[in-house]
Amino acid sequence: MNLALVEKLVNKSAKIGIVGLGYVGQPLFIRYSQIGYSVVGFDIDQLKVDELNKGHSAIEHIRDDWVKEANANGFEATTDFSRAAECDALILCVPTPLNKYREPDMSFVEGTTDMLKPHVRAGQVVSLESTTYPGTTDELIKPRLEENGLTVGEDLFLVYSPEREDPGNAHFNTQTIPKVVGGYSAACLEVGEALYKHAIDKVVPVSSTKAAELTKLLENIHRAVNIGLVNEMKVVADRMGIDIFEVIDAAATKPFGFTAYYPGPGLGGHCIPIDPFYLTWKAREYGLNTRFIELSGEVNRAMPEYVVSKLMDGLNQHQKSLNGSRILVLGIAYKKNVDDMRESPSVEIMELLRDKGAEVQYSDPHVPKFPKMREHNFDLSSVELSASNLEEYDAVILATDHEKFDYDAIYTNSKLIIDTRGRYRHRNGKVIKA
Template sequence: MSHIQLLESKLNNRDACIGIVGLGYVGLPLVLRFAEVGYRVLGFDIDASKVEALNAGKSYIEHIRNEAVTTAVDGGFVATNDFSRAGEPDALIICVPTPLNAYREPDLSFVTQTVEALLPHLRPGQVMSLESTTYPGTTEEELKPRLESRSLVVGKDYFLVYSPEREDPGNPNFTTRTIPKICGGVTAECLQIGKALYGQVIDRVVPVKSTRAAELTKLLENIHRAVNIGLVNEMKIIADRMGIDIFEVVDAAATKPFGFVPYYPGPGLGGHCIPIDPFYLTWKAREFGLHTRFIELAGEVNSSMPEYVVGKIADGLNEHGKPIRGSRILILGIAYKKNVDDMRESPSVAIMELLRDKGAELSYADPHVPRFPKMREHHFDLESAPLTAETLAAFDAVVVATHHDRFDFDLVREHARLIIDTRGVYREPKAHIIKA
């Protein structure tokens, strides 16, 4: 039996071992889904604390329950930081970060270093799937040559696909199983195996003709959001100058049953994808002599939102006869979106850093983030403050940066001296509420 026949059979019969590399917001849900349908799953991560927690049946992601991890462990799931075990799985799914470097250029070091660590232990008859968001050409230009350096013939005895992650943490309406899965293969045989890999765990696999098409699909999805959010953020500034509530306008426009999709403004972009992905395409486009002015303009607008918010804070404090320096300011919500604990690229952090630089005394309240986490580029030695009438009254300003459902916004409105609302929580105009 050929490699493709044997591997396809094992995947379809759920006899295959699945290796998930990178056990974060993307990798861990995949672990649980593959384990749920009966695959043996081996998880890889360089973070020993994550490995230890998972093997003990504990989750470190708020919306993933400990019970779900325990069930997977009881079913045979094992986490490890021993990459020499990479030959055990029949499939290796790579879910590692793809950030930007200091020059806003793609940083593929996590991907390439991961593949280099796996390479000595790979064997014929495996499939590798890259899920990390990246520019078109990464799979064929970075992964394929590395596999071939080990005399693995892609499409014959080794199979390579790109299948971008589509996760929306905290959204109860969509799960790993129900979100359609894009998949592109380096060869037709690779795509065949890719469909077998995901077909048993995802309701709908959407094949495309190449890994480049799959890579660009993911970028288009997030650039679409980034551009539209940039548009509505710019509209927010215009509406504010005109004395119009932009949230009322978006809600009204959304009643049109065709030709309009509502996007809402905020204090900036957050999450690992939307603030970062557009720069992957603009960087790659320069190789072809193209300049993505439209995308870059949206990026400029969105990147300027934290400064816009700080300007509104300064205006509000000025009306109360106070400068930012020395003022006590409470940030409500430091996760990048509501009802999650995900801090990646959170605009709240950018606002906090701008305020700190101007001499403000900062605190935050976030029921999903009890202590400010260790981050590569940002640090605040803070714990979440209790949200009480006394706490609120002690601050010169309260900034609504993330509109978690667990916040008592009536309490905030009643006891805060000054509120800067970046999320449209308060629709009725009040003297002490400033829309930002």
């Protein structure tokens, strides 16, 4: 049966179902539509489905003309999960957040699989792309898919292929980022490679779903640990009166053995702040403590508090307390030049300021209105940056260094700048490095 499915995937007669139409799912449905596949998108959010069917994406870097082109090519979004039976391939792109105890919240993966399983049939491939701990595909997805009598590896094919989207990165896109694929069996891997070979320039097969799952965790733990290291170095360098950015730039001139990572106000995004804790949680099952990973997580989670402490130092120099001060946060997306708010440290900074009695507002050209979030709530809209507006605030915190900001105007018209990104590293006076 796998040979018949491989043939359909190779000749593009297969219908592709994308389950979860967010930052990962939307680039995928656009890519598969571009190269000639019939594509159906599934999501539980009726508003999102309606907007996509009208040719509009709420995600800033997903252009409406791309969505309209996909619609013209036959793409349709739906909340009707029974239509999964129409599809030859189902690619799951659903959230995998942490709960309040920093343990994996698999409810979206489990719930989505449970919605699909009455409609899953023989001759399909199911691919999970959500970042998760090693064993998820085999231990959570496989048993659910087999409840109706199908056998994975014979009737139905199961793979894990971690998403590697980087919103706002102009150098890489869905097509050009190599795709790691692991299958439950050799037959599953063969089908998985066929699923992605036309859509992605380079497919990288690995021996199992667990190897693919751990690959994604290693990629992001590598970043989290190194960012934790440089954030700790930032604190040490500041106490010693040394510019950490100067040190990093000097170290980066070494042509081997060093990769530059830069400090910031904390970790943000859908992967790096979360993924390390998937592995630390799973490692406990094997009697292991991942102390190195957990320590870097502690350092990175402490950064918003560090930024607020530097703000309080700056206000004290102006004979002001934080309580009652007017503070403007510049940039609330988790990284520059995108509208993605997931796990943004800016939001935690804003909550800390609010809890300490400050009047908090924000300015972000990519986020005109503070969005609805699972755990955070601000009824705010972005403040327009002007000379008169900036002068009204006791301090501004540069949290996300968008290119659209006029940094000279900000410097000229602000009373106090807390710089978490090194944009004002060569300016003195009103700038406090954080």
